[in-house]
Amino acid sequence: MNLKSRIREIPDFPKKGILFYDITTLLADAEAFNTVLTRLATPFEGQAIQKVVAVESRGFIFGAPVAQRLHAGFVPVRKPGKLPYKTIDETYQLEYGAGTLCIHEDAISAGERVLIVDDLLATGGTTAATVNLIRKLGGVIVGLALVIELSFLKGREKLPAIPIVSLLTYD
Amino acid sequence: MNLKSRIREIPDFPKKGILFYDITTLLADAEAFNTVLTRLATPFEGQAIQKVVAVESRGFIFGAPVAQRLHAGFVPVRKPGKLPYKTIDETYQLEYGAGTLCIHEDAISAGERVLIVDDLLATGGTTAATVNLIRKLGGVIVGLALVIELSFLKGREKLPAIPIVSLLTYD
Numbered sequence: 001m002n003l004k005s006r007i008r009e010i011p012d013f014p015k016k017g018i019l020f021y022d023i024t025t026l027l028a029d030a031e032a033f034n035t036v037l038t039r040l041a042t043p044f045e046g047q048a049i050q051k052v053v054a055v056e057s058r059g060f061i062f063g064a065p066v067a068q069r070l071h072a073g074f075v076p077v078r079k080p081g082k083l084p085y086k087t088i089d090e091t092y093q094l095e096y097g098a099g100t101l102c103i104h105e106d107a108i109s110a111g112e113r114v115l116i117v118d119d120l121l122a123t124g125g126t127t128a129a130t131v132n133l134i135r136k137l138g139g140v141i142v143g144l145a146l147v148i149e150l151s152f153l154k155g156r157e158k159l160p161a162i163p164i165v166s167l168l169t170y171d
Numbered sequence: 172m173n174l175k176s177r178i179r180e181i182p183d184f185p186k187k188g189i190l191f192y193d194i195t196t197l198l199a200d201a202e203a204f205n206t207v208l209t210r211l212a213t214p215f216e217g218q219a220i221q222k223v224v225a226v227e228s229r230g231f232i233f234g235a236p237v238a239q240r241l242h243a244g245f246v247p248v249r250k251p252g253k254l255p256y257k258t259i260d261e262t263y264q265l266e267y268g269a270g271t272l273c274i275h276e277d278a279i280s281a282g283e284r285v286l287i288v289d290d291l292l293a294t295g296g297t298t299a300a301t302v303n304l305i306r307k308l309g310g311v312i313v314g315l316a317l318v319i320e321l322s323f324l325k326g327r328e329k330l331p332a333i334p335i336v337s338l339l340t341y342d
Binding site for chain 2: 008024
């Protein structure tokens with residue numbers, strides 16, 4: 001299946017000069033969505049993944065079903081003020097200013113084997129922050145499974161030594 | 172399985188006097204999460220659901236896997252500025268002020284059979300807005316599948332004639 005044909009390209013979103021890859025057309029197609037989930041999960045079968053971590057909001061759409069396919073628990077990483085229990089936080093740089101991501105302090109136990117799932121790897125800032133949150137809790141990051149990688153933004157350089165599976169690469 | 176035992180109760184979140192039902196402890200338990208998804212999807216098997224609609228962010232965690240189980244497409248409803256293509260919008264009342272939800276105008280075709288999935292039914296404002304968005308696009312709402320219903324807030328009264336499956340009810 002040609003998954004790129006299921007992605008809608010939208011110029012000038014969220015601002016002029018950015019070409020946005022819209023996954024909603026893929027999600028609307030149950031068979032294409034199923035293919036994506038299979039390709040995200042399959043490389044990590046048999047690797048004893050215990051927790052799948054995803055960042056809100058679009059990451060949840062892929063992370064939750066992948067967690068189920070791997071018989072792993074699902075852990076949401078969220079923006080400040082959204083998680084109700086005690087959290088640890090990580091701040092990262094944005095193009096202008098900074099962002100913060102949070103995880104429940106009991107979401108991952110020391111030594112647990114973790115897969116990160118996300119829809120998109122761009123500059124890698126949110127993913128690197130997620131990596132730091134997981135490591136602060138003692139989690140072992142087994143890999144990162146991505147739907148789309150914008151390789152020209154070199155996000156991988158922020159994620160040394162993490163095995164990465166990306167389904168669609170845009171140069 | 173006693174699902175209520177998997178929900179963590181957090182007093183005074185997001186503000187004093189509110190008892191918050193934290194689903195992250197349930198999500199971290201792959202078997203409990205699987206049971207929830209089975210109970211959400213099973214009543215709608217054989218009902219020819221074509222699209223599952225969920226509201227960001229927690230709704231995505233349940234809606235996406237339920238869509239896969241029903242072999243239906245997944246449609247996200249989001250806050251303003253998040254969906255990249257042309258949207259239709261619906262404004263609803265909050266306790267203080269108003270909120271707005273958006274859906275892509277091509278997300279649902281006239282006559283398509285739609286299931287709404289959400290983590291929580293409280294006052295019903297966001298769910299009623301979602302119902303209006305789906306109906307504006309001509310969708311046929313087959314039902315609403317919920318993890319938690321706060322029945323004392325009477326959200327059902329805003330959703331007449333919609334079959335509702337709720338797994339956990341708190342009076």
